[in-house]
Amino acid sequence: MKEADGQExxxxxxxxxxxxxxxxxxxxxxxxxxxxxxxTVIEAAVPTLPLYKCNINFAPELAREWEIESVPCLALIEEGKLTQKIYAMRSVPYLYGVLKRFMDTER
Structure with a gap:
């Protein structure tokens, strides 16, 4: 996972x-x-997955704007729009299913 800051x-x-x-x-x-x-397990299986991580302490404005309620949070952005926020990570198969929509799109 690539670390990204609020501006990026x-x-x-x-x-x-x-x-x-x-x-x-x-x-x-x-x-x-x-x-x-x-x-990380999912990323190892699908290295082209567009997956970033952000320490919320360094992006407080973004957290307020996107109304991030708690961590961990997986925010899904599709065509530039925040479409879903997931707080319960449940399991690797669950997360794989959630992230599957990003696996076939061109970057």
Whole structure:
């Protein structure tokens, strides 16, 4: 997962054509660490997956704008629009199913 800051995310989001998944976390969150490991498994299986991570402590404006309620949070951006926020990471197969829509699109 590529680390992205708030400004970089805004640029991708403002593009209007970008589709990607953005994982919000904090370094001291134990649940975030587990969720990141699950996402890493998926990323290893699908290395072309457009998956980014963002320490929410460094993107407070974006968190307010997108109304991120807690971490971990997986935000799905499709064609430049925030379409879904997932807070319950459940399992690797669940996350794989959620992220499958990003696997066949061109970047």
């Amino acid at each position: 995310i805004r640029r991708c989001h403002a593009d209007g054509k970008a589709s990607f998944a953005l994982y919000f976390y904090t370094p001291l969150c134990g649940t975030c660490g587990i969720a990141e490991k699950m996402l």
